[in-house]
Amino acid sequence: VGLGVALLLLTTALPSALEVRHQRGDARSDITYGKPTVQKGDNTLLSASVSTTFRDTEVRGREVEPEGPRAPLPPGVAKFPAVGEMVVSPKLKSLLESDDGKLLRERLPDRIVGTIGESGLIGSHELAFYRGAEGLAAQGVDGARITRIDRYGNPDPTDSDSDPVLVLLVLVVFVVLLMPVAVFITAAVRFGGERRDRRLAALRLVGADGRSTRRIAAGEALAGAVLGLVLGAGFFLIGREVAGSVEVFGQSVFPSYLNPSPLLALLVAVAVPAAAVLVTLFALRGVVIEPLGVVRTAKPARRRLWWRLLLPLAGVAMLYPMVGQGRDGGDFNQYLVTGGVILLLVGVTALLPWIVEAVVARLGAGAVSWQLAVRRLQLSSGTAARMVNGIAVAVAGAIALQMLFTGTDSAYSKDTGYDVSRAQMQVEVPEGGKLADAAKALAATKGVMNAYAFQEGYVADGPGDEARWTRATVADCATLRQVAALPSCREGDTFVVRGADSDEEAGAAPVKAGGKLYFETSEDPERSKAVAWTVPKGIKAARSVTDPTGYKRGGVLLTPSALGSTAVPGVRGQIYVRLDESLPDAREYVRNTAARINPLEEPMNWVSVERNKRYDSIRTGLFVGAVCVLALIGASLLVSQLEQLRERRKLLSALVAFGTRRRTLSLSVLWQTAIPISLGLLLASAVGLTLGAVLLRMTGTAVRVDWASVLSMTGVGAGVVLVVTLLSLPPLLRLMRPDGLRTE
Structure with missing residues (x-):
């Protein structure tokens, strides 16, 4: 009877535990997602999401930069860490200090100056950290990766999914x-x-x-x-x-x-x-x-x-x-x-x-x-x-x-469409980053068999709002063959793709030899301007094939020298990584390299089915x-x-x-x-x-x-x-x- 009563009491306590976890998660929320940006003041804080994953376990991470003496402290944190310092959850502290956390320590080299209290965690085994940062505003406050807040907490707390x-x-x-x-x-x-x-x-x-x-x-x-x-x-x-x-x-x-x-x-x-x-x-x-x-x-x-x-x-x-x-x-x-x-x-x-x-x-x-x-x-x-x-x-x-x-x-x-036999991870190179250097670093990473580097963006047939758009993909010949069947290819070639998925072909900007297409020089609309690019007369036709993401892309394919240097900032670097799955920590080596390439963007781990x-x-x-x-x-x-x-x-x-x-x-x-x-x-x-x-x-x-x-x-x-x-x-x-x- 005692064992039965203990299990009954434990079961009656579960709803309470789930509710407290939900409340704690809401109380430390700092991502505004489209809410009006808070103006800078002595009570504001810049927070950047730098979460990562370690051996299938999520590690919640934030870079914090107070903009004034009254900036809000994260729940469970006694004082802000300085640049090069971090406060961590007790479980993360013990992991980083153990031999098992050696690879994660390479990604989080900051000096540990404190631990996060219970009020800032949703579970006793949660892996979480806050580290000091500077210069976050210069990277763009977008409310997603980097946000400015004057208080912690979900502005629109909601009940859990009521499906x-x-x-x-x-x-x-x-x-x-x-x-x-x-x-x-x-x-x-x-x-x-x-x-x-x-x-x-x-x-x-x-x-x-x-x-x-x-x-x-x-x-x-x-x-x-x-x-x-x-x-x-x-x-x-x-x-x-x-x-x-x-x-x-x-x-x-x-x-x-x-x-x-x-x-x-x-x-x-x-x-x-x-x-x-x-x-x-x-x-x-x-x-x-x-x-x-x-x-x-x-x-x-x-x-x-x-x-x-x-x-x-x-x-x-x-x-x-x-x-x-x-x-x-x-x-x-x-x-x-x-x-x-x-x-x-x-x-x-x-x-x-x-x-x-x-x-x-x-x-x-x-x-x-x-x-x-x-x-x-x-x-x-x-x-x-x-x-x-x-x-x-x-x-x-x-x-x-x-x-x-x-x-x-x-x-x-749902089926994600990713072909996990051709690539297992995707690394994004930040705007202005050198794709070739990033690809070289990833290719040299332990556990990586191939690194397919693309520059991806969109081009329009005119500079106005009524313009039609189509995709532009820039890569070397070997990488372009992952997305299209090419008749022949050498550096300097350009291709127009036929047979793409219907939603990409519908209403796409026409690609004609001698015509003009326009690249945006930045992802930020306030800083971007349209740069014209002339379609070369020797453009070839190529047939689209299913790329590693499970998609048949259309538009125009270019080798690097076919694209003028002024238009390069208008495309964003993506690297698809094929791993040696026999190496247990191959993903961790890739994540460590990716953290050096782009600390604000965690590499995507491809799965065939998402739940x-x-x-x-x-x-x-x-x-x-x-x-x-x-x-x-x-x-x-x-x-x-x-x-x-x-x-x-x-x-x-x-x-x-x-x-x-x-x-x-x-x-x-x-x-x-x-x-x-x-x-x-x-x-x-x-x-x-x-x-x-x-x-x-x-x-x-x-x-x-x-x-x-x-x-x-x-x-x-x-x-x-x-x-x-x-x-x-x-x-x-x-x-x-x-x-x-x-x-x-």
């Missing part, structure tokens, strides 16, 4: 993770039920009546549940501190973030003892406790099916009105979603005892171990079903969620929660198994004394677990597929079963049971000793 499908995913994840915990707690309350009944029989012998024994049993359960609550609170406080020192799937929190909602914590404190008492009284309804023993030998009433079917049917009925609603029909009704999913999963716990009883009643002849197992299951099928309920509920929920994630995955991931970050974080949360729940269920199964074996110690010893082989008894224990778990997993698969299909129809997605995922989920459930069974074999062998027959 109805993502909200539905969050709801279902929480219900699916909490239901097995609830099942686990109700099962834990009934551990040791047979010994408790014998104690109650002894109390009957000294004068207690039937009603008193039930009150005593309820009191025992209540006391155990309250003690479990206290232990659970202790486990939670310990886990809360531990959570601050670990990172799971790239996510971390500070212990202070994990504060359960008082209302939800109160609900847990009331619900757990109440459930313990009700479950105990429910368990005693079919037991007659007499002064000389407990009567269980009477033929138990057959379990009825009709009311058990009502639960999943009612769950489907609650979800059915939202079928077809999709993303555009507004938010899903949270109460109907929660109620429907709970009823479907509770239906698993209601149907499983009936199915186990119905199946084992028809099982018979077989090996001795099989017969021992079947007879035990026939005598106590309820106990066997109760033991695997938690796994069945977890697997049913996992299958439904896996179907939902698989079905909606395409809506939250929605919020969708990914929900999926991450599911995996983290599933690991915790499966560990809890494994503990539940192990305790339950050991409890059953301990109660049957005398029987096991007697069977061994009569000559039953230990291997036979071990196999019988394995069969006793395998039969109900097989039935439970079959039922879980059926319910999970039903729930998954309904949820997919609710999101307006075609129903498609990913059988590999279904099998993997059931395999994980079966694996947990197998591990538990193997762990219970050593105690089983000890219980088979002859001294188990001793009695007093």
Whole structure:
């Protein structure tokens, strides 16, 4: 009960932790993105984004330059670092001082003069830094890379993404993770039920009546549940501190973030003892406790099916009105979603005892171990079903969620078009930078196989606002062949490209021999002026091919000497880098070189598929929660198994004394677990597929079963049971000793 309560409290604290992370992120926001630029004053600060990535982990970085004595300090920073100094997060400090951070240290050579406090970080393992800078204004304040602010904080704080499908995913994840915990707690309350009944029989012998024994049993359960609550609170406080020192799937929190909602914590404190008492009284309804023993030998009433079917049917009925609603029909009704999913999963716990009883009643002849197992299951099928309920509920929920994630995955991931077999990174050379020098530096970088250097820009057929535009690409012949099929090429050649993607050809400026095209000399409209360039008479035709970015470009291709020096500032340098993937830190070497070329622009790491970050974080949360729940269920199964074996110690010893082989008894224990778990997993698969299909129809997605995922989920459930069974074999062998027959 203590373990279950700890997990419940942790779950109720998660929304609070996510909200605090969101608030901390808003509080340190410094990028204005198109907001009116703040005028320079004694209370303003220039901030430049210099974030980077180290081995797939984001490192948040800012260069700061105060413009007056009242410039706003970043949250968590005591004073501004001077030029050549930086303040860093505690985790980044330890990384930079370790051997693992040697490559990152080359990129961040500044002297560390302090650490960022908790108020300036969103997690205990976040990598972040602020370093002193000067001359940022001369590089252009654009509100994106470099911005001027007079205070920190998001000017337009918004709630997190309220996409109805993502909200539905969050709801279902929480219900699916909490239901097995609830099942686990109700099962834990009934551990040791047979010994408790014998104690109650002894109390009957000294004068207690039937009603008193039930009150005593309820009191025992209540006391155990309250003690479990206290232990659970202790486990939670310990886990809360531990959570601050670990990172799971790239996510971390500070212990202070994990504060359960008082209302939800109160609900847990009331619900757990109440459930313990009700479950105990429910368990005693079919037991007659007499002064000389407990009567269980009477033929138990057959379990009825009709009311058990009502639960999943009612769950489907609650979800059915939202079928077809999709993303555009507004938010899903949270109460109907929660109620429907709970009823479907509770239906698993209601149907499983009936199915186990119905199946084992028809099982018979077989090996001795099989017969021992079947007879035990026939005598106590309820106990066997109760033991695997938690796994069945977890697997049913996992299958439904896996179907939902698989079905909606395409809506939250997109093909980037990048050909990662030809290049894996892209480095941008700043305006005015020397492309040839940058390309040479990258080509000489450890781990780089090729560096394709382009100068890219646009040219117009006139200087006015009504002019038509087309793309201009400047590169050497070998690099131009990455974007077009050239008839022949030597330095000084110019090409007009045919067969580009339709959106590039539509309305493009015409390219004719002897005609004039105009380059802009700067990206800044205030400093730019149009420079005319005459299309040479010997211009050749070329056919566009898909370039490494997955695009067929059009316009005009030029070798460097074909472009006049006055027009060069009007094109921006891009270098596509092909890596030696066998070198583990190839990307880090490229990032170090790129930081010297352009410190304000992080190299782009190409991926073939890009995912929605919020969708990914929900999926991450599911995996983290599933690991915790499966560990809890494994503990539940192990305790339950050991409890059953301990109660049957005398029987096991007697069977061994009569000559039953230990291997036979071990196999019988394995069969006793395998039969109900097989039935439970079959039922879980059926319910999970039903729930998954309904949820997919609710999101307006075609129903498609990913059988590999279904099998993997059931395999994980079966694996947990197998591990538990193997762990219970050593105690089983000890219980088979002859001294188990001793009695007093």
